Amino acid sequence: MRTSRSFKLKNTGLFKQLLLQWSKNFAEVTWLDSNSYESSKGEFEAILAVEAFTAVKTDYRNAFDKLKEYQETTADWIFGYLTYDLKNDVEHLSSSNFDGLGFPDLYFFQPQKLIMIKGDSVEFQYLKMVDDEVDADFEEIQKLELQEFQQKEKIDVKSRISKTEYLEKVEVMMDHIHRGDIYEANFCQEFYAENVQIEPLNIYRSLNQISTPPFAVFLKLEEFNLISASPERYLKKKGDDLFSQPIKGTARRSPDSQTDQKIAEDLANDLKETSENVMIVDLVRNDLSRIAKKGSVQVEELCKVYSFKQVHQLVSTVTAKIEEGIPPVEALRISFPMGSMTGAPKISAMKIIEKLEETKRGLYSGAVGYFTPEGDFDFNVVIRSILYNAKNKYLSFSVGGAITARSQPEKEYEECLLKAKAMREVLENV
Template identity: 60%
Template sequence: MRKITTKNIKNFPKLKEQLLSWAQQYDEVVWLDSNNYEQKYADFDAVLAVDAFTVLQTDYVDAFDKLKEYQSITKDWLFGYLSYDLKNDTENLVSQNPDHLLFPELFFFQPKKLFLLKQNEIELHYLYAVDDEIEDDWQEILNSYTSFSEESSEVKIKLKITKDSYFEKFQKIINHINRGDIYEMNFCQEFFAENTTINPLQVYQKLNNISNSPFATFLKVSNKFLLSASPERYIKKSGTQIVSQPIKGTAKRSTNKEEDEKLKYDLEHDQKERSENIMIVDLVRNDLSKTALKGSVQVPELCKIYTFDQVHQMISTITSKVAHTKSPVEVLRTTYPMGSMTGAPKVSAMKIIEEVEESKRGLYSGSVGYFTPDNDFDFNVVIRSILYNETNKYVSYSVGGAITAKAKAEAEYEECLLKAKAMREALLNKG
């Protein structure tokens, strides 16, 4: 049983910093922050889970079966991630590209200590709390402060795929489209730095200050870190309702208000971007129908423009209803990986992704989130993210975009650089 204590929050931004600073003492940390972004489907403003009581860590083999068993037995809060390569569990696929990050392909833990922040309150949920443990921790948190005395090494970012190679691979994808193998594919490229030491918390805070995204994540699993400024929800379950919100369509921001409004208007009316988005909406509708009650799949928002600090994004919202008895893990299994990061048809796209990309995606384009004791869940899409293996001294961030018949190589490459800008700034800016 969890002991629950509620506290009032006087200084929300300061408490968020204190919580994250205090959390660094633990080997298992998941921090999720909405950054006060107004979302219709958000349950919390921020969540922190630390200190594993139980753990599920596995490769892709029977991963969803193992997760289903773990989730059904614990019937508690579980936090963790699904890597992109769980595709090999749901389909007859392989991942043979180089992996220098070496994250487990699936990782979830049952936290001893959980903090749920909403408006001016924080709930502390402790598993088997002893004596004055909650009050002692609370005082420690209030006395925590962030110190960055460690020196990070100079970050020298390299490209896994050169610009010329990108154009060659782009043409291969177009050839597949023209042959009818696929009609859309998400093509990603990796930027990386070797023999590099960073302070993960410092880099995360820089990235978060730049982006202020609604699905920001700081994840720590021992010596491996995810620092994410994701704007995208993969999927959420609340009672019997399922919500998926794929992003397809990106435009830059402008500091000039009139120009910024024009960029937003142009994105909303861009037929290429709309067709990309609608293709993925169709894919998600099909995925959701595998677990949905008959006739319940709906599209309440089609190609709506959402504005973030760095970019405008085109987002659609697809919903469905499932039976009370439906396992939450089955909803994940039948929709994974998310269509916005694969393409369509999904299996054909993933086969070609494996051929043309140079790196194992791993946690990138996977998902971080949580299950509740009531069989609900909420998961993001791991994009706009920096991944770091502290032991290997390897830093990585990947970006991608949807390739369709109407895509132009130069424009797609420039969109990748636009998406990479915030991660690059967070790593290179010493201030």
């Protein structure tokens, strides 16, 4: 179905920037960038998928069945997203909170043009109908003049709930924990702006520059835009191997190296933060065990400190071997939504979350990624992300954290502000 051509690159960093700039020519765009982050699980430095040949777009009803049919029918590369509200397809749940964004619950497309960067090489995989454009496109990209991207207007970001309301809601969540309804739950709040006009690609460039995360995404499908600086992998399948890398536990960075090292050490030894992580690891292990070969679920890393530009994080890695005969989409269905964005027990936590949060999560705390023709896949967790509907000019980002019996509401609020810092910075030009 595809013609593949590879070229050597003289300057990979520059080519990536020009490639992203070139993507403005297309209506459907998915850009995935690892930002040269070293990972034994990574496949590519960056991938650009543009120009839909086919697509599937749906609400949550039977969404995973529709995705399974689409993935198996195309038997090709497909790129897209799963919103958090697909929980309503997996379980008997609902989403009735305010939704200013109006994204479809699931959206995937089969790109006509696929460009993958690995080391100092770039591979063009084009569908037969456009494979005569490879040389011309490569030449056009190289001849582009790099443009400076800058947000012209300051965006006035508002909070959906006040600090007082947030603290009260955390107290209610902790009451549920003390009663034994749940052990932990991820509670989030929305920041938003109305009637704003932005150039999403400009915002992405700015956010990625100050965050450089390993699972960055720029996505444009019709009027729906995602600008993501995610540090977290949800689930990856390579052959019969499954990898999940939940994040729980956050601490600030310091410009002073000694102070920064002390903050990282304190995070590694923080009982509250490590207990958050361990509970979610247990949940992920349980999810994967439902589709894994017996005895294959392993915790490869537990509560390891990873340092990103904005924050230190506790990251764990859970691996498994998928049982023979289980379709790729089923691995996502069984484990969705990801434990790091829900809580434990998962269904009880999701019910309580829905009552306490004021906004429908939509793509926030969902996932973006791709399937290969062989049925392998890789998906991130949509956090540290800005969502924008270009049609109704509504912009939104949400932040949150895990509430446990050890939580202190004031500190949870401070953690939210820490996670929101980079996004506010690029929007408010501060």
